[in-house]
Amino acid sequence: MMTTHSGVSLEKKAVNIPLSADEIKQDFYLAHLSREISVIGRREVLSGRASFGIFGEGKEVAQIALAKTFKEGDWRSGYYRDQTFMFATGMSTPEEFFAMLYGDTDITRNPGNAGRNFNNHFATRFLDEAGNWLPSVNVRNSSADISPTGGQMPRLLGLAYASKIYRKLEDFADKWKFSRNGDEVAFGTIGDASTSEGHFWEVMNAAAVLQVPLVMTVWDDGYGISVPTSIQTVKGSISEALKGFEKQEGTNGIYIYQVKGWDYPELCRVFADGVERCRKEHVPVLFHVTEMTQPQGHSTSGSHERYKSTERLAWEQKHDPLLKMREWMIASNIATAEELDEIQSKAIADALAIKNKAYRSYLNPIIAEKNELLQIAKAKTCQCKGDNEQIYRSILNDLQANESPERKDVVSAARRLLRAMCNDCPNMPQLKQWLYKQQLRNLDRYGSHLYCENQYAALNVEVVPPVFPELPVLAYGREILRDNFDVLFAQYPNLIALGEDIGKIGGVNQTYEGLQQKYGEHRITDTSIREASIVGQGIGMAMRGLRVIAEIQYLDYLLFSLQTLSDDLATLRWRTYAGQAAPLIVSTRGHRLVGVWHSGSPMGMIIHALRGMYVCVPRNMTQAAGFYNTLLKGQDPGLIIEPLNGYRLKEYRPSNLGYYTVPLGVPEIIVPGNDITLVTYGSMVRIAQEAVEQLKTMGISVELIDVQTLLPFDIPHIIAASVKKTGRLILADEDVPGGATAFMLQQILEVQKAWHYLRQPPKTLTGAEHRPAYASDGDYFSKPNTDDVVEAVLEMLQ
Numbered sequence: 095m096m097t098t099h100s101g102v103s104l105e106k107k108a109v110n111i112p113l114s115a116d117e118i119k120q121d122f123y124l125a126h127l128s129r130e131i132s133v134i135g136r137r138e139v140l141s142g143r144a145s146f147g148i149f150g151e152g153k154e155v156a157q158i159a160l161a162k163t164f165k166e167g168d169w170r171s172g173y174y175r176d177q178t179f180m181f182a183t184g185m186s187t188p189e190e191f192f193a194m195l196y197g198d199t200d201i202t203r204n205p206g207n208a209g210r211n212f213n214n215h216f217a218t219r220f221l222d223e224a225g226n227w228l229p230s231v232n233v234r235n236s237s238a239d240i241s242p243t244g245g246q247m248p249r250l251l252g253l254a255y256a257s258k259i260y261r262k263l264e265d266f267a268d269k270w271k272f273s274r275n276g277d278e279v280a281f282g283t284i285g286d287a288s289t290s291e292g293h294f295w296e297v298m299n300a301a302a303v304l305q306v307p308l309v310m311t312v313w314d315d316g317y318g319i320s321v322p323t324s325i326q327t328v329k330g331s332i333s334e335a336l337k338g339f340e341k342q343e344g345t346n347g348i349y350i351y352q353v354k355g356w357d358y359p360e361l362c363r364v365f366a367d368g369v370e371r372c373r374k375e376h377v378p379v380l381f382h383v384t385e386m387t388q389p390q391g392h393s394t395s396g397s398h399e400r401y402k403s404t405e406r407l408a409w410e411q412k413h414d415p416l417l418k419m420r421e422w423m424i425a426s427n428i429a430t431a432e433e434l435d436e437i438q439s440k441a442i443a444d445a446l447a448i449k450n451k452a453y454r455s456y457l458n459p460i461i462a463e464k465n466e467l468l469q470i471a472k473a474k475t476c477q478c479k480g481d482n483e484q485i486y487r488s489i490l491n492d493l494q495a496n497e498s499p500e501r502k503d504v505v506s507a508a509r510r511l512l513r514a515m516c517n518d519c520p521n522m523p524q525l526k527q528w529l530y531k532q533q534l535r536n537l538d539r540y541g542s543h544l545y546c547e548n549q550y551a552a553l554n555v556e557v558v559p560p561v562f563p564e565l566p567v568l569a570y571g572r573e574i575l576r577d578n579f580d581v582l583f584a585q586y587p588n589l590i591a592l593g594e595d596i597g598k599i600g601g602v603n604q605t606y607e608g609l610q611q612k613y614g615e616h617r618i619t620d621t622s623i624r625e626a627s628i629v630g631q632g633i634g635m636a637m638r639g640l641r642v643i644a645e646i647q648y649l650d651y652l653l654f655s656l657q658t659l660s661d662d663l664a665t666l667r668w669r670t671y672a673g674q675a676a677p678l679i680v681s682t683r684g685h686r687l688v689g690v691w692h693s694g695s696p697m698g699m700i701i702h703a704l705r706g707m708y709v710c711v712p713r714n715m716t717q718a719a720g721f722y723n724t725l726l727k728g729q730d731p732g733l734i735i736e737p738l739n740g741y742r743l744k745e746y747r748p749s750n751l752g753y754y755t756v757p758l759g760v761p762e763i764i765v766p767g768n769d770i771t772l773v774t775y776g777s778m779v780r781i782a783q784e785a786v787e788q789l790k791t792m793g794i795s796v797e798l799i800d801v802q803t804l805l806p807f808d809i810p811h812i813i814a815a816s817v818k819k820t821g822r823l824i825l826a827d828e829d830v831p832g833g834a835t836a837f838m839l840q841q842i843l844e845v846q847k848a849w850h851y852l853r854q855p856p857k858t859l860t861g862a863e864h865r866p867a868y869a870s871d872g873d874y875f876s877k878p879n880t881d882d883v884v885e886a887v888l889e890m891l892q
């Protein structure tokens with residue numbers, strides 16, 4: 095048996111953990127510091143200085159032990175209990191913890207989320223200020239947390255899968271930044287109750303099939319808020335429930351470990367063993383960390399005495415990991431009780447000092463803004479009439495008396511002061527100017543970076559029109575896409591496509607025909623049926639320098655991934671204040687074909703859920719191919735919906751496939767006209783074209799416009815210009831009434847201010863409220879058809 099130089103034996107099975115007494119004492123200090131931070135954090139919320147708090151108490155010792163295995167180049171996709179892990183790995187600091195708690199918007203103090211997310215929602219920064227990818231191999235990396243429990247799972251798969259890909263991928267210019275031969279491990283954390291989510295099972299299955307270096311740690315404290323594990327998990331134990339996933343001799347699967355959350359030496363041993371195997375063999379590992387406690391209860395929103403029995407509360411006290419570690423250190427002669435008391439006292443004092451400093455740092459800039467306003471407001475020279483002077487003074491006094499103002503207090507005071515000022519007050523311009531400047535600063539603090547705003551913005555991609563040979567060649571739509579992809583895979587050595595059936599058979603519509611054979615299974619890859627984690631896989635890979643097209647086989651099945659797209663991908667850049675990006679392209683096919691679930695076009699739902707992504711709705715495959723080319727040149731995530739009934743239609747084949755681009759947010763006038771403006775997109779364009787032809791024979795001139803992208807929507811206001819000419823507007827699509835047509839109407843009337851050009855009320859022509867029926871004429875009776883469009887135009891003109 096081996097002993098460390100502190101005299102402690104840490105040997106078990108194959109793993110020896112040499113820990114010095116100093117290191118163990120440091121761990122003890124950090125555990126106590128983190129605990130005290132949780133205690134103070136809760137107090138700060140209850141005293142009103144912060145709005146909400148969720149903490150990692152009871153998980154300290156296990157997280158310190160796990161952190162020992164987390165190396166430079168590794169990745170985390172975790173949740174809100176991980177503060178000690180973040181401190182121990184150096185990915186966050188106690189100062190940043192408090193900055194997060196107060197919602198400090200300064201990224202130098204709160205680099206994880208700049209006040210846009212709860213406390214304990216961590217993120218390291220992957221991009222520099224200019225938007226360039228920073229090397230990830232020489233730092234520790236945490237992808238940005240979200241609050242939906244289990245929502246971290248899909249992305250985790252991609253972070254791990256990227257390591258597998260990097261072991262196979264040929265060199266590309268920046269490859270060195272992202273991987274060292276795929277040795278990086280992706281660490282996931284989750285609470286025991288959240289393992290009930292489908293995302294957890296989907297990802298564990300996929301990881302076990304794919305054999306990726308993924309370390310999943312379940313912090314099991316027996317409850318999901320108040321609901322006990324017995325109600326959450328079969329057999330009350332996630333490691334028991336996952337037994338069938340366990341890797342056996344000659345099978346795939348995962349390694350499963352169980353370890354108690356208060357047993358420091360055992361945690362160190364078990365984590366070291368599991369992570370080492372995961373890193374070397376690329377086999378996923380699950381650590382089920384049991385007997386954890388949660389001394390303060392779930393969050394600041396409630397108290398655990400309401401749902402834990404007195405026996406359980408007493409058990410938790412006895413099994414507090416800090417206490418257990420202390421007992422073990424004394425029993426093992428690593429430190430005396432007096433020494434440990436001293437360490438504990440120092441941790442408590444340090445936590446308080448850190449909190450005080452963080453609070454001042456958070457508050458001082460706001461006080462400075464308050465003082466700026468007071469100075470301007472007090473300089474008022476005129477006496478306003480009536481009650482206004484009194485109102486003005488009272489606003490001023492209230493603001494002056496507010497010693498810990500929030501930004502909204504200051505801005506709201508300024509707005510109210512302005513309203514109380516008489517119009518001819520000579521000080522008004524100065525106050526207005528100050529307020530304007532503040533509004534811009536706050537727009538940046540709270541609203542910036544929903545989309546990429548730097549040189550890599552997809553909106554800045556140079557427009558390269560498609561070139562057609564003198565003798566035009568017709569090709570099937572699916573061939574145009576396939577050949578475009580072919581050029582793209584040759585052009586981008588880091589381009590990967592994933593999806594159901596896209597590999598071996600080249601896709602259900604043959605748009606990847608022959609490409610797997612040409613570029614390899616690792617580049618064009620079949621996946622199992624798991625839309626949420628196909629998207630998540632793409633997100634994680636895109637965070638690690640790969641360009642990914644994640645295919646959802648049909649638009650109707652995008653709903654399975656909508657949570658991940660909406661909560662994770664679409665918010666990523668915004669919620670990290672441009673610290674992280676995942677330039678993922680999600681590809682799917684939709685609109686009318688046949689049957690309820692191959693004809694959907696729920697575009698309103700999609701564009702409302704996906705602000706932060708671009709949504710392209712091409713009318714044919716030439717346009718679709720151009721959108722792939724555009725998005726690949728930028729850093730924004732996008733969704734491309736290929737028109738499902740267009741693969742077997744012929745189009746003119748551009749000779750610069752893979753290189754031409756289609757600009758985002760620029761509608762195309764398909765048919766110019768003077769009498770009426772007809773706006774649509776996707777598969778409806780062809781229906782509208784037929785109607786326009788018929789109307790032409792009746793002497794009616796319709797201007798038909800294809801919006802091309804719903805997000806962004808008509809940046810140059812081409813539609814308003816058309817309405818100015820025609821005075822009439824019809825919007826047509828296949829969505830439900832009040833779906834995407836309502837969005838378009840809001841954009842055209844309100845944003846583009848086209849309402850005052852209208853000579854008649856605008857009209858929307860949409861699909862029915864019910865789903866498209868299957869019967870061979872179900873489409874005709876469920877979606878707008880040529881007759882409907884013709885009649886709508888005639889009706890408006892009469």
Ligand SMILES: Cc1ncc(C[n+]2csc(CCOP(=O)(O)OP(=O)(O)O)c2C)c(N)n1
Nearest residue numbers: 175241242243284285286287288317318319
């Ligand atoms: C998808 C989703 N459902 C519900 C919630 C509300 N909620 C927040 S935490 C939580 C309990 C989670 O328990 P567990 O996974 O065991 O983690 P713990 O908080 O105990 O560490 C619930 C239900 C949520 N955030 N996300």
